[in-house]
Amino acid sequence: MLYKKVGKIKEEISAIGLGCWNFGGQWDTSNDENAVKIVHAAIDNGINLFDVAPVYGFGKAERVLGKALKDGKRSKVLIATKCGLVWNEKHETKNDLSKKNILREIDESLERLQTDYVDIYQLHWPDHNTPIEETVSALEEIKKAGKIRYIGLSNFSQKDVETFMTMIEINAQQALYNMLERNTSSYHNIPLEYKTEDEVLPTVRKYQQAFFPYSPLFQGLLTGKFKPNGNFSEKDIRNENPKLRGELFKKYYEGVVALEKFADKIGKPLNEIALNWLRQKDEVTSIIAGASSVAQLEKNVHSTTWDLSQEELSEIETIIEPYRYM
Incomplete structure (x- = not known):
């Protein structure tokens, strides 16, 4: 495994992380027993960053990860979970970064994860109905109590990031980023308040923050298996992504077909090409890559054993240029 180091976080972080959304039971590939095996295999392969959130399976993904990290494994990893996306009995969600909610959520996450602290606590989405000062007050309180170590912002505008940084240290950012979604304006029909390549990357580089791109394989599209x-x-949560169906999907699929031809030419799997395209960017710290099996996890890890050449990167750039702002 390759590791990266940034100024805002003490530990070295594995270049490939493990995204745990599919542990929540909302994907076709979800399976609790399999998830535990994937976590253990990830640790054996040198992965030390595990990204999860309460809303993934409405608490289930955190419980599965907590179960998998028992028996001495917790101390070997960095857990990055989130707060601020809450749900009701009908599983309808809303954004809530109020102090009262954050104080409640951290304790519930700690219980589900079976741990005393979270390494990187990330605000999942902005909440423009709550003053930033109130949110910061909650973060200061739980950090002082030792419940969290580092603070991350996920899906925030860089203007808001700068505002937060006048009040509290921001150690990491997370944003949507892959070869076909570089400066895209939405995710699952949710408007994004940032352009990853044009805005987020310069900020994390400037402040030496960790950067964790999510959906690096475009929810499976960039595996070349679609x-x-x-x-x-119909039960798979990816049905809620309009980019994976209808006319939008057709446009993205054209890009994948072109990338598959390139992959065949250089004799490398498309999923590894997609991960390496990200990994070889200096601003990218750890890629939040999901895995539905140990074999798939090992393929993700294998991507760290080789690099794309400058000529190959230039050819990829030509292929994906039409998607820069799509």
């Missing part, structure tokens, strides 16, 4: 249609069942 067909023109019928890629998952």
